Amino acid sequence: MWRELLPVGRHQDSGGYRRYAWTGADADCRAWFRAQAEARGLTYEVDRNGNQWAWLGDPLAGDAVVTGSHLDSVPDGGAFDGPLGVVSSFAALDELRRRGAEFTRPLAISNFGDEEGARFGLACVGSRLAAGQLTVEAAHRLRDGDGITLPQAMEAAGYEPDAIGPDPERLARIGAFVELHVEQGRALDLTGDPVGIASAIWPHGRWRFDFRGEANHAGTTRLVDRRDPMLTYAETVLAARREAELAGAVATFGKISVEPNGVNAIPSLVRGWLDSRAADQDRLDAVVGGIERAAREHAERAGIDLDVVRESFTPVVEFEHALRDELGKILTGRGDADRAVPVLGTGAGHDAGILSASVPTAMLFVRNPTGISHSPAEYAAEDDCVAGVIALADVLEGLACS
Ligand code: HGY
Numbered sequence: 056m057w058r059e060l061l062p063v064g065r066h067q068d069s070g071g072y073r074r075y076a077w078t079g080a081d082a083d084c085r086a087w088f089r090a091q092a093e094a095r096g097l098t099y100e101v102d103r104n105g106n107q108w109a110w111l112g113d114p115l116a117g118d119a120v121v122t123g124s125h126l127d128s129v130p131d132g133g134a135f136d137g138p139l140g141v142v143s144s145f146a147a148l149d150e151l152r153r154r155g156a157e158f159t160r161p162l163a164i165s166n167f168g169d170e171e172g173a174r175f176g177l178a179c180v181g182s183r184l185a186a187g188q189l190t191v192e193a194a195h196r197l198r199d200g201d202g203i204t205l206p207q208a209m210e211a212a213g214y215e216p217d218a219i220g221p222d223p224e225r226l227a228r229i230g231a232f233v234e235l236h237v238e239q240g241r242a243l244d245l246t247g248d249p250v251g252i253a254s255a256i257w258p259h260g261r262w263r264f265d266f267r268g269e270a271n272h273a274g275t276t277r278l279v280d281r282r283d284p285m286l287t288y289a290e291t292v293l294a295a296r297r298e299a300e301l302a303g304a305v306a307t308f309g310k311i312s313v314e315p316n317g318v319n320a321i322p323s324l325v326r327g328w329l330d331s332r333a334a335d336q337d338r339l340d341a342v343v344g345g346i347e348r349a350a351r352e353h354a355e356r357a358g359i360d361l362d363v364v365r366e367s368f369t370p371v372v373e374f375e376h377a378l379r380d381e382l383g384k385i386l387t388g389r390g391d392a393d394r395a396v397p398v399l400g401t402g403a404g405h406d407a408g409i410l411s412a413s414v415p416t417a418m419l420f421v422r423n424p425t426g427i428s429h430s431p432a433e434y435a436a437e438d439d440c441v442a443g444v445i446a447l448a449d450v451l452e453g454l455a456c457s
């Protein structure tokens with residue numbers, strides 16, 4: 056199963072994945088999901104927002120246990136972020152069937168669309184739409200770097216963009232959602248555990264900084280006569296690092312666009328996208344506030360115009376303690392070690408974070424010894440992936456079987 060998915064959307068030069076929402080690679084991932092569902096005799100469906108579901112039992116019965124994740128990636132992403140959760144869900148079901156488990160609740164495996172937001176700039180579009188955290192109007196306004204809107208992209212992929220919208224009835228039929236995900240950090244590597252349980256997702260957001268100066272000739276314009284927004288952008292990037300260190304947070308300018316984007320032209324406009332995250336809201340406010348203040352001071356001094364737009368924001372997610380503790384009880388004391396499974400926070404956003412506002416939600420993490428993610432270097436050892444599948448099977452058995 057894993058080997059069939061590995062080549063899908065992989066870039067032959069970088070070795071990274073380019074599985075962007077509503078592209079050919081996304082369609083290939085979706086076809087893979089459907090084949091896995093049908094090969095297991097599961098009831099396959101796609102919801103109004105393009106999220107995929109594979110059901111064991113009656114999808115309308117209610118109180119279902121759902122597990123899954125996403126299959127899309129960031130530009131040149133790794134093989135595990137998202138797919139490990141979906142592959143492990145199918146493998147955990149296979150394991151439960153091997154055990155002869157008797158299901159007393161419906162079970163579903165899900166693939167949520169456009170979790171990374173790599174194409175349209177907003178993360179978790181599929182789960183946000185389903186949870187009513189993204190309006191249809193806002194979704195229809197999403198546009199990719201080529202100016203293609205989300206509705207156009209969905210239509211080109213054969214999906215009905217006018218059908219998208221909140222799906223409360225579907226979410227009301229879910230009693231628990233458990234997402235298994237490769238850890239995007241090294242906490243489990245440091246504790247020596249193959250599997251951990253999530254406690255919380257840090258508050259995080261994306262801000263766009265527009266620095267406007269004056270386009271001019273790179274060769275003939277004297278330095279004193281320039282209004283070069285690239286300089287103010289550069290000073291802001293350095294300020295972001297300082298503010299993050301001061302606040303004990305993280306801040307990244309990972310994406311930039313330049314107009315007119317010519318080697319021999321001083322830019323008229325430099326757009327920089329900031330991703331910032333912190334363990335609590337006060338620290339996040341402090342770091343982003345500090346970065347914006349520094350940017351405005353630099354812009355003022357250089358005669359550059361600055362606009363700052365918050366493009367997306369996800370408040371802190373504390374996973375529901377009852378479900379989290381139930382997972383802890385199920386997983387502690389299995390096999391030889393009777394040590395408690397570690398509970399850890401994360402700075403990474405997930406569909407589980409979005410759904411937690413509507414459904415009791417929990418997450419399992421699988422050790423990533425490099426701690427690297429959103430990169431082809433992302434890694435999880437086979438033994439740990441198997442440990443993740445067994446842990447997920449144990450959790451699903453504990454939640455959905457007699
Ligand atoms: O950005 C994130 O944390 C997630 O991977 N979408």
Ligand code: MN
Pocket residue numbers: 129136171429
């Ligand atoms: Mn990711």
Ligand code: MN
Pocket residue numbers: 125136137170236404405
């Ligand atoms: Mn992910």
Ligand code: MN
Pocket residue numbers: 170403404405406
């Ligand atoms: Mn994520």
